[in-house]
Amino acid sequence: YGTNDTRRIVVREARHPVPDEASEAAAREILASVQGLGPDDLVLALISGGGSSVLSLPAPGLTLADKQATNRALLASGLDIRTMNAVRRRLSGIKGGKLAAAAAPARIVTLTISDIPGDDPAAIASGPTLADSYAAMDLSDAIARLEGRVPPAVIERLRRAEPPPVVARAEVRMIATPGMALQAAAAVARDAGLEIEILGDDLEGESANVGAEQAALALAGRDRPTVILSGGETTVTIGGGKAGRGGRNTEFLLALGRALDGAPGVWGLAGDTDGEDGASGGGAGALLAPDTLHRARALGLDVAVSLANHDSGGFFDAIGDLVVTGPTRTNVNDFRAILVTPQA
Known part of the structure; x- marks a missing residue:
């Protein structure tokens, strides 16, 4: 709702992700x-x-x-x-x-x-x-x-x-496709002098598991500054308990952060290209930095508890690292980028 600004096209607005x-x-x-x-x-x-x-x-x-x-x-x-x-x-x-x-x-x-x-x-x-x-x-x-x-x-x-x-x-x-989005991002990164690794535009699996797997890739070591790109659509299984605020991208990123455990020289970005990552509270996704966990602990936040409660959106919002774009008016699925810079 709230995106009906056309002049000659009749627009019928409706609810997402649950129909009304x-x-x-x-x-x-x-x-x-x-x-x-x-x-x-x-x-x-x-x-x-x-x-x-x-x-x-x-x-x-x-x-x-x-x-x-x-x-x-x-x-x-x-x-x-x-x-x-x-x-x-x-x-x-x-x-x-x-x-x-x-x-x-x-x-x-x-x-x-x-x-x-x-x-x-x-x-x-x-x-x-x-x-x-x-x-x-x-x-x-x-x-x-x-x-x-x-x-x-x-x-x-x-x-x-x-x-x-x-x-x-x-x-x-x-x-437009997810692959087009990754290639466009790769072109920008290449112009900035970065090496590019594209894992694919069709990655699936449980968000937390994919985050841990990509942390292992990031920690494998690089000789030159490298950006690791991926797309696709992961999933979050809520189970029977009550879930907090969050989406598949913020959950991926929080699991990535837990596995990296403050590793120097590694940053991350994950978001939904439509500008709304599930129930993240208006966020498209979030940012991860080497000091993310340190800043979170200073606020009394526990990564393991936030992941268990599926409250990754609340976690990143509390430390000011939620990415809020508003509706982008496109949707080529999820976008993930991990920047790895070699440490002396």
Whole structure:
């Protein structure tokens, strides 16, 4: 909400990451807008991350409340984004190519900004305009994690794999991707005289584990100042306890800091390129410096406790190292950079 400043384009704002009534109303309006088109008509679809929430139409037999409960459970489940979006498609009346099927026989051109590891266009915003290549996906692991935390109607629907809608005359073009963002950052770093190591734009896994793994890489030693870049989308498994403030990037960075333990000459930056890292309290991410843990201890903060409570956003906010950008109006997933400078 609060980003509607266009003059000629009708904007329908809705809630993210958990859909609201406006999400359902927008989905119904868009679905109605493509009814009755002919073969000479063109539908231009601009799709980016977050669309799964702001374009939310419950499948027959489900309600918005069912979808809201499921989204909350998914966000705390630790499931990867592909599996989460496969769940969302099975519960949706518009995702997984259903919008494209409703527009037939019109031609559909999708311009997309990828926030998905691997850049699968059918997974971005759960693919409303593209054929559902995940329709037959085995969701048994997701069902096991969600059962008891979502309404029974949701579990029943997830157990039924239905044939995907037929999607014809559909084209897709990538406008921006995580890999493009890493290459742009690498160019800036190279101009500054730094060596570049790119770990990949599709890293996944538990945020704290990935942070510890990248700390080991940073501590391996370098002969020249080097920046280690990576993208992708890690996960945070909340479990049954109450979580504090934080997102996958601040949790990654705090775990990185714990493993580095104040190592000299190593700095870190991690953030979500859309400007909002989960529940970090308005932060896009955070910064890490060699003196981060020292400054935190002086304030009575305990790294292990903050990680256990998933309160990484609160931790970095307290020491003044939360990065606040506001909405960036793009989303190419997470961005991580670790600067390593050799010590004499």
